[in-house]
Amino acid sequence: MHCVASVWSSPDRPAFPHQALAVVLQVRAARLHVLLWQRANAPFVGAWALPGGPLLPDETLGASVARQLASKVELRQLAHLEQLETRSDPGRDPRGRTVATAYLGLIPAGLDPALPDDTAWHPVAALPPTAFDHGSIVGSALGRLRAKLSYTNVGFALAPPTFTIAELRTVYVAALGYDVTATNLQRVLLRRGVLEPTGEMAHPGRSGGRPAMLYRFASSSLEVTDPFAVFRPPSERPTERR
């Protein structure tokens, strides 16, 4: 039991170890997966946990989660990272109390980052036994992603830099968990102005069929995840910003 010199504490202001966790999601083989690593030590030996680790004295939570993730995947491949929620149940870690702040990270489909031996992708629909409250945190991340997919532009972070409508559809279907028609997806995203054709064609698929046009997310919308709200005068609705 130590005190860390750089941290300011008193009986009136108790201090707690804090960790940053990352729920990194990617669509792989038409299914949504989450990045987990397998614990080698107690507690929860053999169970799968979210990447993460302790917050250090001079770093932000955002910097911390980025640092922890860097040891698992290349950060360059993270197309989106946002704070999700903070868990503070005193009993969430049997070794002692820790507060954990979870982040939601998204990796575009198609990438296949090298992973350490203890780390693997797992389908969110069939999670292995998870450690601590990490299973429930994955559930929160799923809920957040699914909600934001329909009223924001986060979809771009799950899609490869260039894609056909059919490919984009499989990404949305995998992430949302229910069916979406390609026609609709194309029309909605085109009208919102978040999608634009590249002019090029996809490689003529191996098994016949008309070659697909390649699209990309409009650069102007890349980091825009404003909600597409109702209750707004039409002249100001974000839907219409071309």
Add this chain to the structure above:
Amino acid sequence: MHCVASVWSSPDRPAFPHQALAVVLQVRAARLHVLLWQRANAPFVGAWALPGGPLLPDETLGASVARQLASKVELRQLAHLEQLETRSDPGRDPRGRTVATAYLGLIPAGLDPALPDDTAWHPVAALPPTAFDHGSIVGSALGRLRAKLSYTNVGFALAPPTFTIAELRTVYVAALGYDVTATNLQRVLLRRGVLEPTGEMAHPGRSGGRPAMLYRFASSSLEVTDPFAVFRPPSERPTERR
């Protein structure tokens, strides 16, 4: 500088004081207000701060924010409380590092809770000088509220238990910051099934005009704040659950 016996720490797992903050919002006189208290001591003497205080060893963040709030307003009047975000900038408190988790609380219009002497409501559109990063946290809360107002049912937490459409409109206008027509509001909320007429009439207004019908939020929707998503097969769209 002390160590708190109940907390588990080591050089590898530094500990940090953690505080819970509350952004409590209410529509008062057709304007959205936030609850702030005025600091009497350094730092930021005289500046206004969010209610909050230290997380204690055995409490959840949710319990902590509720405990801190109880000293400012009656908790009974809080119609909604949700976790907002966690701030971890090492320099956010000049006295030393603290991590803060902010919550968003909503109080229905019409209530006028008794407040301590140092505490007061301030219009979010004209904040006084604020302490720490609290001004920016209020901004985050505003963004969250405005986004959720249009695609969830949080509106009920800002409205009195029973209200006319006109009253509800002023609540929405104040919270959203832009105009909304009463006709539209009524039709949308009725169709979503979150509004239902009480059958009673409002007190005949002091200055003439047809007496308004009283409405309330349907009990089945009181704690439901599911997003009203697009990209969903119509048979399952939450819009249609009555």
Add this chain to the structure above:
DNA sequence: GTCGGTTTTATACCGTAGGTTTGAAACCTA
């Protein structure tokens, strides 16, 4: 080369959400 088979794209149709306008209904005060 021609004929399916396959996949993508375009077009059309349609119910409905939501923005807007209008007018009637119901109350007050003068």
Add this chain to the structure above:
DNA sequence: TAGGTTTCAAACCTACGGTATAAAACCGAC
């Protein structure tokens, strides 16, 4: 009773998004 004021209801209209159909473009087999 007339005029002002506010609420409510109905109608209209644009556009969104669900659905279906047909056309376009490629492949492979014959």
